[in-house]
Amino acid sequence: MTAMADFQRVESDSETLLRFTGDLSLASIGDLPERLPGVAPVDRIDLAGVDRIDTVGAWMIHRFATARDVPVSGLEGDEAQLYEQVARAADQPVVAPAPDYGLFLRIVAETGEAVISAFRTLHGLLGFMGATVIAFWNVFTRPRRFRLNATVQRFEVVGVSALGIIGLMSFLIGIVIAQQGAVQLKQFGAEVYTINLVGRITLRELGVLMTAIMVAGRSGSAFAAQIGTMKLTEEIDAMRTIGVSPMEALVVPRTLAAIVMMPLLGFYASLIAIIGGGLLCWISLDVPPITFVQRIREVVPLTDLWVGLIKAPVFGAIIAIAGCFQGMLVEGDAEQVGARTTAAVVQAIFLVIVLDAFFAVFFSGVGWI
Structure with a gap:
């Protein structure tokens, strides 16, 4: 006891x-x-x-x-x-709880933290872009280091496999644009200008923009998830150990595939959207396909096509670099893969829309209206 x-x-x-x-x-x-x-x-x-x-x-x-x-x-x-x-x-010191300064100051603090985080992310992304340019230059000056098989495979993943979903999306968008335009223009007896609306907005803006958003959600997220998983399993560290540059082996093929395939996908999406708009004009406005095509040729300047083709590779590069950049930031656990994948999609779509606004101002300034 x-x-x-x-x-x-x-x-x-x-x-x-x-x-x-x-x-x-x-x-x-x-x-x-x-x-x-x-x-x-x-x-x-x-x-x-x-x-x-x-x-x-x-x-x-x-x-x-x-x-x-x-x-x-x-x-x-x-x-x-x-x-x-x-x-x-x-004997350990007791950490005093953070003082509660009220809702307003909390909002200000969180806004400040978000701004600082955004600038840090932008700084890292710019640095990653520079590293990507250096990797492209190294591959260009040493062609033996170019991975043709990996690049061709990325062409298939980014481009060929996306034809179905992008075609369906573009076709429906063309129908929606034509239908909404016809409803509004009918009030002024100007239904024929629906053709102008469909032709110009798809070739100049929506064809490439919606394709970029779809590629960001489909391929940009895949890039981030693939590279992030390789980072967790230490495959990237193993590549560095054996003397293989991850930038040249992983980032360059994906970026090149996005740059090359985006103009083709954007042009393809614009054509499918025009076909969808023409189908609705034929059904709702009794505009024959031949008349629709002739009107498209008359009202759509060639500069609209060039505007879309110029923007497309820039969008593709931004999407690929954002996806690879977020993938390279993965560390810790599998939850980071999902978080970085989401960040890659959001970041890519945001940058695409911002760049599209800059392009709109630029082309308007040079007279390509």
Whole structure:
């Protein structure tokens, strides 16, 4: 049977001790914590007569010794180690909770953090673009390092495999544009200008823009997930170990495939959208296909086609670089793959729309309206 914890104040000529006995554990402490504050001052605490001590007892002794500023002695082995760990944990500073400055200041703080994060991401993306340009130059100056099989495979993934979904999306968008345009123009008796609307907006803007958004969601996310998974499984570190540049082996083929395939996909999407718009004009407005085609040739300038073809490779490069950049940032666990994949899609779509706005201002300034 374990003895209940107790203490005794022992006075001598040299010092005054507070000697503990019994079992300093949760089950045997009893009313000891209530009696300790009334003890007269002592010079030292002696625990040599203690049979057993647990975390609760060690914390009680440490709190009393700290309050009275007296040393503790008499513990050995595991019990001394336990007391040291309790004392070390108790002496750690308590972190005060962050002050609540109110909803407005919280919003300002979160906005500031978001702005700083955006600038850091932009800085990293610009650096990654520079590294991509250097990798392209290295491949150009050393053609043996160009991976033809990987590039051709990316052509298939980015371009050929996307023809179905992009064609369906473009066809439906062409129908929607024609239908909405016809409804609005019919109020002014100008239904024939629906052809102008379909031809110009698809070739100049929506064909390439919607294709870029689809490629960002389909291929940009795939780039981020693939490279992110390779980063987690340490395949990229292994490539560096054997002297293979991940930028040349992974980023260059994907970026080149996106740059080459985006103009082709954009032109294909514009044609399919025009076909969809022409079909609706034929059904709803009784405009024969031959008349529709002739009208398209009359009202759509060649500059609209060039505007779309010029923007497409830039969009493709942005999508591929954003996807690869986010993939390279993956570290830690599999949850990062999903987070970086989402970030790649959002970042690519945002940059595509921003660049499209800049292109609109630029082409308007040079007279390609």
